[in-house]
Amino acid sequence: MFLTQPPVMSPPSLLFSLFLLLLHRALFSTAILHKSSLIGADALSQRTTLKDTPPTLFFEVTKPIQLPNTKPCSYLILQHDFGYTYGKSPVLANYTPPSECPSRKFSKIVLEWNSTCKGRQFDRIFGIWLGGVELLRSCTAEPRATGIAWSVEKDITRYYSLLMKNQTLAVYLGNLIDSTYTGVYHVNITLRFYTVEKKSDDFGSTSDNSVAKYHFPADLILPFSRDLPLNDGLWFEIENSTDFASKEFEIPRNAYRAVLEVYVSFHESDESWYSNPPNEFIEANNLTDTPGNGPFREVVVSLDDEVIGVVWPFTVIYTGGVNPLLWRPITGIGSFNLPSYNIEITPFLAKILDGKAHTFEFSVTNALNVWYIDANLHLWLDSKSTKTEAELLKHDSLPLAVSAVSNFKGLNGTFFNSANRSISSTGWVRSSHGNLTTNWIQNLRYSNSMVVGSNGTLQVVNQTIHFNDSVHAKMSSSSVYSAESHKEFSLYLYYNYLDQGNETSFSLENITIGFNEKKSEASALELSKSSLQNVQNGQGYMTVKDNLVVSGLGSTQQVYKYDDSNSCYFRNVSSSNYTILYDKVGNTYNGRMQSHFDL
Ligand SMILES: *[C@@H]1O[C@H](CO)[C@@H](O)[C@H](O)[C@H]1NC(C)=O
Ligand SMILES: *[C@@H]1O[C@H](CO)[C@@H](O)[C@H](O)[C@H]1NC(C)=O
Ligand SMILES: *[C@@H]1O[C@H](CO)[C@@H](O)[C@H](O)[C@H]1NC(C)=O
Numbered sequence: 041m042f043l044t045q046p047p048v049m050s051p052p053s054l055l056f057s058l059f060l061l062l063l064h065r066a067l068f069s070t071a072i073l074h075k076s077s078l079i080g081a082d083a084l085s086q087r088t089t090l091k092d093t094p095p096t097l098f099f100e101v102t103k104p105i106q107l108p109n110t111k112p113c114s115y116l117i118l119q120h121d122f123g124y125t126y127g128k129s130p131v132l133a134n135y136t137p138p139s140e141c142p143s144r145k146f147s148k149i150v151l152e153w154n155s156t157c158k159g160r161q162f163d164r165i166f167g168i169w170l171g172g173v174e175l176l177r178s179c180t181a182e183p184r185a186t187g188i189a190w191s192v193e194k195d196i197t198r199y200y201s202l203l204m205k206n207q208t209l210a211v212y213l214g215n216l217i218d219s220t221y222t223g224v225y226h227v228n229i230t231l232r233f234y235t236v237e238k239k240s241d242d243f244g245s246t247s248d249n250s251v252a253k254y255h256f257p258a259d260l261i262l263p264f265s266r267d268l269p270l271n272d273g274l275w276f277e278i279e280n281s282t283d284f285a286s287k288e289f290e291i292p293r294n295a296y297r298a299v300l301e302v303y304v305s306f307h308e309s310d311e312s313w314y315s316n317p318p319n320e321f322i323e324a325n326n327l328t329d330t331p332g333n334g335p336f337r338e339v340v341v342s343l344d345d346e347v348i349g350v351v352w353p354f355t356v357i358y359t360g361g362v363n364p365l366l367w368r369p370i371t372g373i374g375s376f377n378l379p380s381y382n383i384e385i386t387p388f389l390a391k392i393l394d395g396k397a398h399t400f401e402f403s404v405t406n407a408l409n410v411w412y413i414d415a416n417l418h419l420w421l422d423s424k425s426t427k428t429e430a431e432l433l434k435h436d437s438l439p440l441a442v443s444a445v446s447n448f449k450g451l452n453g454t455f456f457n458s459a460n461r462s463i464s465s466t467g468w469v470r471s472s473h474g475n476l477t478t479n480w481i482q483n484l485r486y487s488n489s490m491v492v493g494s495n496g497t498l499q500v501v502n503q504t505i506h507f508n509d510s511v512h513a514k515m516s517s518s519s520v521y522s523a524e525s526h527k528e529f530s531l532y533l534y535y536n537y538l539d540q541g542n543e544t545s546f547s548l549e550n551i552t553i554g555f556n557e558k559k560s561e562a563s564a565l566e567l568s569k570s571s572l573q574n575v576q577n578g579q580g581y582m583t584v585k586d587n588l589v590v591s592g593l594g595s596t597q598q599v600y601k602y603d604d605s606n607s608c609y610f611r612n613v614s615s616s617n618y619t620i621l622y623d624k625v626g627n628t629y630n631g632r633m634q635s636h637f638d639l
């Protein structure tokens with residue numbers, strides 16, 4: 041059941057006037073207000089013959105997916121040209137599991153999105169759903185006159201059970217075409233199924249039921265998304281801080297583990313929520329169109345009206361964000377493959393194993409229009425019983441602790457915001473795997489310092505989120521499974537803006553984005569530790585006229601370092617004005633060293 045109001049669709053003309061309005065506002069009030077996505081200039085197109093220039097390859101820096109040494113069965117599951125798709129129903133296709141593959145047992149399943157586009161177009165958010173379960177949330181690259189191409193690969197093995205059944209595939213990418221915005225997104229979606237190399241990798245096998253399958257994909261995945269038919273994405277839309285989305289569900293009575301995977305993306309007034317000033321500043325300066333509510337946001341997940349977990353999202357910057365020239369061809373961290381966030385539900389199974397309907401609800405603290413949210417409930421079922429038993433032993437969820445200090449005079453000011461949250465729950469579940477007691481803890485810390493100067497034309501934001509969670513499962517007193525994740529999301533943003541009159545502005549941008557994560561996982565079958573450090577620096581300037589970047593430059597440097605127990609991956613890459621300046625890649629897998637250096 042969907043309780044929020046149906047979304048109000050703005051006709052395309054309204055949408056465009058909104059963009060113009062946003063720009064108008066940016067020009068005549070202050071820099072902080074500059075929130076609309078922009079379209080990058082393409083100076084090249086004036087000088088080069090279009091036909092002779094190959095498309096520019098855009099990419100997100102990420103480690104390659106570790107693949108087994110088997111030849112995959114590959115299926116093109118959708119080929120579509122996304123022209124004027126805004127406000128139309130998602131593109132649908134019938135999905136059938138691979139039947140011609142020699143073995144029907146797979147150890148890895150990969151989704152590959154390939155797209156080309158030419159002309160001029162905004163960055164567009166899109167989603168891919170299978171049976172209502174979201175597989176990928178992503179943003180398109182902004183094209184250039186000479187054409188671009190990019191591809192996104194995602195390991196979708198965790199959706200194994202879903203992929204073994206007939207389903208409806210749905211893709212929503214709301215695009216607009218007119219005489220100015222000409223880019224049509226040509227898209228192929230391919231799935232690759234890698235058959236098993238070793239018996240232990242066989243997720244399809246039901247032979248070993250003695251241990252709880254912590255490292256196996258779930259047996260059943262329930263979607264928390266909107267039902268077709270629809271005229272937009274299957275995500276729920278959260279429009280303000282009191283708005284919420286909820287859906288009833290029932291789970292099989294033999295579940296012994298549950299994890300809710302949450303997808304989020306933020307748009308329009310909240311596209312750069314981390315730089316929104318507080319309302320008192322906006323009111324004191326009579327800024328009527330400036331998105332406010334301060335720079336703190338959290339996605340709150342409730343089960344039957346009780347807060348059970350939160351998501352403090354990573355600050356994904358889309359390809360039209362800050363300065364679009366920064367993201368060509370190296371795109372912002374997470375922009376081609378937005379992170380999803382896991383909330384452990386196992387301690388709460390006692391509340392939902394009764395065979396009755398229950399409700400998950402999603403809201404966003406301080407939200408402004410609009411957040412796109414949906415979720416997938418991954419369930420592990422006890423194949424040797426029809427009913428498990430469970431009890432919630434403890435649930436502590438303290439209210440959010442926030443502190444906000446504002447100090448401003450006119451349009452100059454300093455703002456400091458911090459927040460804490462901690463949630464902990466413990467419950468036991470008795471199944472044929474034994475009586476497992478699971479403890480789940482979320483510990484989050486946030487700080488944001490914002491300086492607005494030069495009468496509102498200069499803005500500097502420094503934000504850090506520490507997002508820690510852990511799951512510990514034990515039987516009697518011995519540990520059966522343990523997982524910890526320590527994430528650090530950091531953002532530095534410098535933005536200096538000059539109104540040049542005649543609907544034209546000049547701005548300078550400096551940005552640092554960091555996504556660091558340390559993870560460990562231990563079960564009877566495996567022990568793994570991994571560490572990721574992923575940092576992007578960008579410097580840009582641009583002249584904007586009528587919402588179009590007419591000239592400018594973007595330079596981006598990224599260092600990506602990943603290692604785990606049997607592999608490591610390193611990349612140090614730099615680009616400026618569409619050109620790769622250097623690209624160093626290092627890779628070891630099971631001790632084998634592979635590296636190459638390109639200049
Ligand atoms: C997708 O594009 C990449 C290059 O971006 C290419 O290597 C790959 O083969 C393409 N995949 C398919 C299925 O065409
Ligand atoms: C999609 O696949 C078709 C057929 O293989 C190919 O001709 C086309 O170039 C592909 N398009 C993209 C965007 O990869
Ligand atoms: C799945 O779809 C295929 C192709 O449409 C059809 O032949 C098959 O019977 C379907 N299987 C089930 C279980 O519905």
Ligand SMILES: *[C@@H]1O[C@H](CO)[C@@H](O)[C@H](O)[C@H]1NC(C)=O
Nearest residue numbers: 044045279280281282283284
């Ligand atoms: C929040 O959004 C909901 C859904 O559109 C709407 O019904 C409600 O009136 C809004 N509340 C406020 C305070 O604007």
Ligand SMILES: *[C@@H]1O[C@H](CO)[C@@H](O)[C@H](O)[C@H]1NC(C)=O
Nearest residue numbers: 323324325326327449450451
């Ligand atoms: C804001 O508007 C009020 C009422 O019109 C006016 O008294 C005040 O001076 C204005 N403040 C600024 C900073 O423009």
Ligand SMILES: *[C@@H]1O[C@H](CO)[C@@H](O)[C@H](O)[C@H]1NC(C)=O
Nearest residue numbers: 441442443458459460485486
């Ligand atoms: C958060 O936690 C820290 C350390 O426990 C504390 O010093 C701080 O006052 C708390 N509150 C906020 C709003 O940051």
Ligand SMILES: *[C@@H]1O[C@H](CO)[C@@H](O)[C@H](O)[C@H]1NC(C)=O
Nearest residue numbers: 429468469470475476477516
């Ligand atoms: C399962 O273990 C918990 C914690 O040790 C205990 O309180 C509970 O009674 C056990 N349940 C069953 C059915 O044995």
Ligand SMILES: *[C@@H]1O[C@H](CO)[C@@H](O)[C@H](O)[C@H]1NC(C)=O
Nearest residue numbers: 449450451452493494495496
């Ligand atoms: C804001 O700061 C600028 C210098 O950055 C200064 O010229 C201006 O007078 C200040 N405005 C106010 C209202 O203090």
